[in-house]
Amino acid sequence: MSLLAEQRREMIVEQVRSRGAVRVSDLAEHLGVSEMTVRRDLDVLARRRLVDKVHGGATAVGEHTTSEPGFAAKSVCELEEKDAIAAAAAELVTPGAAVGLSAGTTTWRLAQHLAAVPRLTVVTNSVAVAEAFHTGGADARGTTVILTGGVRTPSEALVGPVAIAALRSLNLETVFLGVHGMSAAAGFSTPNLTERDTNRALVDAGRQLVVVADHTKWGTVGISTIAELSEADVLVSDSGLADADRAVLEGEVDRVIIARPGR
Numbered sequence: 220m221s222l223l224a225e226q227r228r229e230m231i232v233e234q235v236r237s238r239g240a241v242r243v244s245d246l247a248e249h250l251g252v253s254e255m256t257v258r259r260d261l262d263v264l265a266r267r268r269l270v271d272k273v274h275g276g277a278t279a280v281g282e283h284t285t286s287e288p289g290f291a292a293k294s295v296c297e298l299e300e301k302d303a304i305a306a307a308a309a310e311l312v313t314p315g316a317a318v319g320l321s322a323g324t325t326t327w328r329l330a331q332h333l334a335a336v337p338r339l340t341v342v343t344n345s346v347a348v349a350e351a352f353h354t355g356g357a358d359a360r361g362t363t364v365i366l367t368g369g370v371r372t373p374s375e376a377l378v379g380p381v382a383i384a385a386l387r388s389l390n391l392e393t394v395f396l397g398v399h400g401m402s403a404a405a406g407f408s409t410p411n412l413t414e415r416d417t418n419r420a421l422v423d424a425g426r427q428l429v430v431v432a433d434h435t436k437w438g439t440v441g442i443s444t445i446a447e448l449s450e451a452d453v454l455v456s457d458s459g460l461a462d463a464d465r466a467v468l469e470g471e472v473d474r475v476i477i478a479r480p481g482r
Contacts, residue, residue, distance in 0.1 A: 227252070228260050235270050235277050242276040274298055300433040300457040303478035305329040308395060308431050308455045314338050316392050319421050320348050322376030322414075323397025325431045331355055338362065342389055342424070344369060344377040344417055365389075369417065378417040386420040394425030396446070398432050400439030403467050406448050407432075408441035415443035427452045430472075434459035448472060 227250055234241050234249070243261070247254045265272040271280050275298055304325055309332035312318060318333075320326045322345035330348045333339060334355025341357075343349055344367045352364050367385040369377030396418060398407040407430055409415045422428055422445065430451045437460060448471035455476045456468075469475050 299480035307478040
């Protein structure tokens with residue numbers, strides 16, 4: 220193995236650790252090599268447990284219940300699955316509805332689909348979600364976006380007393396909740412205690428709770444539970460969810476929707 224290859228891989232690890240996540244295309248451009256070369260390097264680094272390889276790139280390794288990947292790190296994970304989930308969840312919303320969207324990369328994708336639905340009132344504690352409605356032309360469709368205040372977390376959520384106070388004064392038809400993890404024992408969970416309290420206030424503001432979570436979230440446990448599985452009226456996941464895990468969810472959640480990427 221050439222020294223050049225090892226130097227290149229050291230640079231990749233450095234980029235992942237400093238940024239939280241990197242795309243294959245960005246690394247190829249930065250290093251001046253082909254995307255195939257970068258993918259081979261990522262395979263090597265993943266086997267060494269120096270990075271976690273994901274669809275389209277790599278993220279930093281982190282497995283603790285309090286580990287909180289940044290928005291950029293999560294945005295390169297399961298891209299097709301999240302878009303399929305978002306498209307399926309968007310079909311649950313009708314023009315003129317009042318909905319809430321938590322922070323998260325799946326709800327961010329959902330926002331991009333909902334921007335085409337006219338006359339919505341959207342409440343969110345995510346700057347990225349609010350911006351997605353703006354750039355998607357929702358303003359021209361009569362959509363009102365209400366952004367809570369609060370303190371920003373690594374996942375780009377606005378949390379804390381200001382956000383909670385704003386949410387407690389509202390009544391929403393449907394709340395769409397993105398989660399860090401879900402399991403039979405811990406329910407829907409987050410690695411951030413303050414974000415848990417804010418998300419709980421958002422859940423309580425809605426008459427219907429729709430959880431949007433790709434299959435990799437099953438079995439992941441954050442330090443704090445937002446809601447029990449049985450509190451969700453609808454769960455939208457993807458076809459990567461194992462049959463046994465789906466059966467557990469169907470025993471707790473009123474309706475489970477499985478989105479199929481690429482269809």
